[in-house]
Amino acid sequence: MKSNRRDIVGIILLSALVLFIGLYETRTEAGFSSLTNGIITFDTIVRVGLLTTVVVGLNLLMGFAGQISLGQASFYGLGAYFTGILTARASTIGLPPFIADGWWWPWLLMLGGMIVTGIFAYFVGRPILRLKGHYLGLATLGLGVVIAILFRENFGISPTTLSLTGGGDGIAGVPRLRIGSFELWPVARYYYLVWIVAILGIILALNIVNSRVGRALRALNASDIAAETIGIDTSHYKTWVFVISTMYASLAGSLYAHFQSALSPPTFDFVASLELVVMAAVGGMASIWGAPFGVAVIFSIRELLRARMHLLLDGSTGAYEVVAFGLILVLIMIFTPDGVLKGFTNLIAKLSAKLRPRAQL
Amino acid sequence: MSAIARKLTPFIIFIALIVVIIFLGNRRDFGPQQYGQFILDGIRGGTIYALVALGLVVIHNVTGIVNFAQGAFVMLGAMITADVYSREWPIGDTPKMIVAILIAVVVTTIIGILFERLAIYPARNASPLTLIIITVGAYIVLQGLALIYWGSGAQRLPAFSTLFSENARDTIYRPLGIVIKEQSFWIWGTAAIAMGSLAWFFNRTILGKALRACAINPKAARLMGISPNRMSMLSFALAALIGAIAGVVLAPATSPIYDMGLRLGLKGFVAAIIGGFVSAPAAVIGGIFLGIIENLAAGVTNSGLKDIFAFIILILVLLYRPQGILNNSDVTEKV
Numbered sequence: 277m278k279s280n281r282r283d284i285v286g287i288i289l290l291s292a293l294v295l296f297i298g299l300y301e302t303r304t305e306a307g308f309s310s311l312t313n314g315i316i317t318f319d320t321i322v323r324v325g326l327l328t329t330v331v332v333g334l335n336l337l338m339g340f341a342g343q344i345s346l347g348q349a350s351f352y353g354l355g356a357y358f359t360g361i362l363t364a365r366a367s368t369i370g371l372p373p374f375i376a377d378g379w380w381w382p383w384l385l386m387l388g389g390m391i392v393t394g395i396f397a398y399f400v401g402r403p404i405l406r407l408k409g410h411y412l413g414l415a416t417l418g419l420g421v422v423i424a425i426l427f428r429e430n431f432g433i434s435p436t437t438l439s440l441t442g443g444g445d446g447i448a449g450v451p452r453l454r455i456g457s458f459e460l461w462p463v464a465r466y467y468y469l470v471w472i473v474a475i476l477g478i479i480l481a482l483n484i485v486n487s488r489v490g491r492a493l494r495a496l497n498a499s500d501i502a503a504e505t506i507g508i509d510t511s512h513y514k515t516w517v518f519v520i521s522t523m524y525a526s527l528a529g530s531l532y533a534h535f536q537s538a539l540s541p542p543t544f545d546f547v548a549s550l551e552l553v554v555m556a557a558v559g560g561m562a563s564i565w566g567a568p569f570g571v572a573v574i575f576s577i578r579e580l581l582r583a584r585m586h587l588l589l590d591g592s593t594g595a596y597e598v599v600a601f602g603l604i605l606v607l608i609m610i611f612t613p614d615g616v617l618k619g620f621t622n623l624i625a626k627l628s629a630k631l632r633p634r635a636q637l
Numbered sequence: 638m639s640a641i642a643r644k645l646t647p648f649i650i651f652i653a654l655i656v657v658i659i660f661l662g663n664r665r666d667f668g669p670q671q672y673g674q675f676i677l678d679g680i681r682g683g684t685i686y687a688l689v690a691l692g693l694v695v696i697h698n699v700t701g702i703v704n705f706a707q708g709a710f711v712m713l714g715a716m717i718t719a720d721v722y723s724r725e726w727p728i729g730d731t732p733k734m735i736v737a738i739l740i741a742v743v744v745t746t747i748i749g750i751l752f753e754r755l756a757i758y759p760a761r762n763a764s765p766l767t768l769i770i771i772t773v774g775a776y777i778v779l780q781g782l783a784l785i786y787w788g789s790g791a792q793r794l795p796a797f798s799t800l801f802s803e804n805a806r807d808t809i810y811r812p813l814g815i816v817i818k819e820q821s822f823w824i825w826g827t828a829a830i831a832m833g834s835l836a837w838f839f840n841r842t843i844l845g846k847a848l849r850a851c852a853i854n855p856k857a858a859r860l861m862g863i864s865p866n867r868m869s870m871l872s873f874a875l876a877a878l879i880g881a882i883a884g885v886v887l888a889p890a891t892s893p894i895y896d897m898g899l900r901l902g903l904k905g906f907v908a909a910i911i912g913g914f915v916s917a918p919a920a921v922i923g924g925i926f927l928g929i930i931e932n933l934a935a936g937v938t939n940s941g942l943k944d945i946f947a948f949i950i951l952i953l954v955l956l957y958r959p960q961g962i963l964n965n966s967d968v969t970e971k972v
Binding site: 338406407409411415418419421425426553596599601602605606609610 | 777785938939942949952955956
């Protein structure tokens with residue numbers, strides 16, 4: 277296993293990078309996007325931070341416990357809608373203003389969303405996690421689709437009686453976060469919050485992985501039955517790692533609601549869940565560090581295609597970018613099935629082996 | 638939970654579902670005629686799900702892959718037929734339709750083979766999750782290409798019955814006040830023929846038996862001189878063929894559009910799971926069952942909720958009868 281020292285170096289490097297990008301955005305005239313010729317904007321970096329948090333949770337579940345989830349975006353949505361409904365719709369559902377206007381209320385909701393999502397995931401997860409492999413994947417897929425439809429259909433309540441999710445239009449006007457009277461906005465301020473949460477999430481996940489729980493998870497990833505024979509309560513650990521992964525998603529969802537200030541159902545549908553799994557797989561699921569890497573790679577490819585595809589192909593439209601994205605995805609999975617990070621380190625190992633003086637051989 | 642309780646739970650859930658449907662239906666004053674209409678429409682939709690499920694089962698049995706691109710084959714079948722038929726050719730409408738269908742089926746099958754050779758074969762030793770993501774990528778590519786080539790508008794294909802009659806629109810029958818379009822019979826007939834030929838292929842031909850052998854035990858099959866690689870290609874070709882046929886008969890009943898594949902593919906999964914994901918006849922019954930239940934449930938509630946019922950059924954079946962609703966054995970996985 278990886279030594280802890282490497283992880284500490286990783287945390288320091290990531291924090292330094294985050295600080296650099298943040299300072300570059302605020303201290304220079306042109307802002308961060310000028311560094312990348314406007315291809316990757318500062319907003320994109322915030323989104324990378326949000327999804328890193330989700331994918332770290334997903335990595336714990338898929339990479340370490342070996343349990344597939346094809347419905348993770350719906351838990352991201354649960355957090356987002358929990359925050360969205362109880363802030364932007366506070367007057368509709370009759371919350372007294374001294375609560376709804378308090379600066380502490382959204383922070384409480386963030387925590388509340390995590391707890392509610394976690395409890396929900398616990399009760400849903402216990403039966404579903406009995407399933408294995410494709411069956412588990414399809415059950416979580418089904419769960420994700422059901423939750424996404426409930427968002428779109430206002431939980432089945434007639435919108436004229438009580439509009440909670442706003443149906444297909446979604447929710448607008450989610451307030452920005454504040455601490456006392458200090459508003460965490462413009463985006464350069466919010467950016468730090470998002471990335472602090474992401475880095476804390478990574479640290480927590482690394483601790484879980486390197487603890488007794490992490491060893492138990494790896495054992496049941498290798499073999500359920502073997503894990504059980506050496507006294508690991510597999511269903512207990514599976515359920516808990518599922519709950520933790522959904523809480524990561526919910527927290528990121530709440531942060532997303534305050535960032536975007538508006539919510540719409542497609543952000544949390546089946547395609548979004550699939551994208552999260554793709555990010556986890558592209559980064560490499562066997563390592564927590566795969567998460568930020570995978571999210572960043574997918575976002576970079578997409579933004580790069582959006583900005584530069586028309587140079588390669590005359591009259592290129594959004595559809596061409598989608599096709600190119602799909603092709604790149606297939607190629608990545610064919611050539612680096614263990615994730616880009618692993619493929620990258622393997623390549624470096626190979627190169628350095630070649631460059632080594634022959635005398636040593 | 639005791640064994641008996643576990644066995645009874647699905648029945649109790651099923652009966653509860655029927656009771657709820659009838660209760661909600663009564664509140665809207667639905668008579669037998671409405672229920673008949675729901676069931677009939679459900680059978681029609683379910684037949685398409687069944688065909689999608691068949692394609693999924695064929696690939697899953699031979700290669701162990703859950704193919705997310707299956708819906709794209711249906712979309713291609715429908716779109717290519719509609720496209721070719723809409724062109725001005727100096728031949729009559731009926732021959733043009735036949736040519737359009739042939740082109741659609743052949744082109745889609747070739748795409749299926751190319752997909753296997755270019756994307757699945759190079760990664761054949763990768764983990765199942767990697768392969769699933771590859772099929773997702775392939776789906777994104779196929780749907781994107783369809784969007785580029787055909788645009789975001791819906792295509793149109795006339796009902797097959799209009800080729801044989803003077804009417805510009807599909808013939809409609811009304812037995813007992815239930816509306817049946819003639820295209821429904823084309824769907825059922827084609828599905829029946831497709832399933833019959835598939836059964837014949839798997840049970841009576843050497844190639845079909847080789848495919849089955851590969852599904853049961855790839856190593857033993859290899860020892861008998863069967864190449865699992867070629868069987869993998871064959872299974873994708875077969876799945877693409879079935880998908881294209883489903884698309885062809887579906888095209889006149891809906892307006893085919895570039896993104897129709899995802900929803901159909903997902904419903905096909907549900908149908909295949911209801912059937913147990915291993916047997917072709919069970920997948921067909923699963924599809925029809927799914928079509929009926931979801932149409933009834935959506936009919937008595939809100940059509941926006943239609944998909945919810947399909948996926949709730951999926952979860953219930955997975956939890957209580959992962960071996961499928963027909964299979965009585967408790968063995969859930971091939972060893």
